[in-house]
Amino acid sequence: MIGIHWFRFGLRMHDNPALLSAVNKCTSLLNVYILNPDVELNQDRVSDNRLWFLLDTLRCLDVKLREKGSQLHVCVGQPDHVITQLVKSTKATLLTYERQTEPHNVVRDEKVSSGMKEMGVQVDAVLGHTLFDPDKLLKLNGGSPSLAMKGFQTLVAKAGAPPKPQDAPADKLPPPPQLTLENSDELKLFKEVPELSDFKEHGYDIVNKTTSFKAGEDQAIETMEAFLAQKKRVATFEKPQTSPTSLEPDTTALSPYMSNGSLSCRLFYWGLMEAYKGRSHSQPPVSLEGQLLWREMAHLIGYSTPNFGRMEGNPVCRQIPWRTADDKDAKQMLDKWENGQIGFPAIDAVMNQLRTEGWMHHLARHLTACFLTRGDLWITWEAGRDVFEKYLLDADWHINNFSWHWLSCSAFFHQYFRCYSPVVFFKKTDPTGAYIRKHLPVLHKMPAKYIYEPWECPVANQQTAGCVLGKDYPKPPFNHSTVSKENMNKMKAAFDASKKAAAAAKEQKAGEPKAKKAKKN
């Protein structure tokens, strides 16, 4: 049988059930990755760092495939068109891929698989990106996801242990089939995995790559094993106790690998169980196991909630009258926020780390997400979500949307009177401002006393520090305490309004059957 294995997530050889399915069934197998020019090669949606990380991951994958007598073919084009052309060219009768659950990916895959059906091509869509089968979890829970961690833990307990990771293919892979394709405007096939600079026409260039993260499956496993070898650190890990201002990640920093599947979450889960063995250890939700459960819960909610990627029409999302980019002031603030020029050093440092590294600590994300939405700027979480999605190496549709719901008090978390302060929050873990100095070098010489509020620094000292406010670094556009208090009042109003709306909807629902009956009669 001639087959095509379509890599999307699951960019690895280990624990890759979809790839194994292809290898076991095929005498000839084409391994392909498709770059969609509207998605992966779109500067508005994917930063240079993120595309570089993807391409370098693909390069590592290609090396491994070549060691097994195969290789990775990288194409540019619309996925349904590319797959159709590849099937025609290779005369393949099997298409395999790892199943994805993001709504846009579900739509794409439905389109592709219905096309394959018409061509008489068998499609194997295999699970591998999460610990559990989302449909199985939904069924166990009566058809709906769990919106709180406690309930989710109960659900997971019912589901039993997640599958053990599978080994990488032991033998040589089936050789690639003959491929005769003419490059066209709609389809470009690369002989080798492309570099960032191959996409200059899309605005990408290797000189814009600034992240120090290293890509690929080997790096992922090495990082994981190095962390899991620290048995005490693993056993005592409590997420809220880790530091957002540490100069090196204080957490595992495995998320970039987990999000594109160069690391299997099942490999990590079972490695973690092994590291826990014979030790008392921290528990979910704060433990490392808990972090995997949060990921799983976000994926299940994102998969099963209509319109989870926006506020309107989203049944779990509180409707809040946020400002959008249509508001001129909001748009200006949004741009400053994205580019680290808002005037609060902690916020700007976090956003600079996001743009240069493509990763920040979870609590740093909390601080800046709270600031953008309910805390200070009162801007829609959807706008912040898009900025994070563009720059984060670990961008994960479900988790990103879930977290923005959480931080904006739109769902899952409701204590809007608990608000992060851009001046105070980082002082706890970084009183001297080492993190600020690293990610916001213009404040490098600012005295520790003023590092989080340089506008309080006497002008003479600003000059000595080489950072004059309003010239070298912006003055903050408002007073945080005043604005955050005003915003809390707005939140109170929005909560009241949504309670009222919920009560009205309930009443209407109660009245509905009667109305229908009345109509019938």
Added chain:
DNA sequence: ATGACGTTGGAGCG
């Protein structure tokens, strides 16, 4: 109904 709790707040006290 009521109270405890919720992965990760801040301010002010000792």
Added chain:
DNA sequence: CGCTCCAACGTCAT
């Protein structure tokens, strides 16, 4: 560093 209070959310167990 640990405690209480702030003004007060939704969820869940009792």
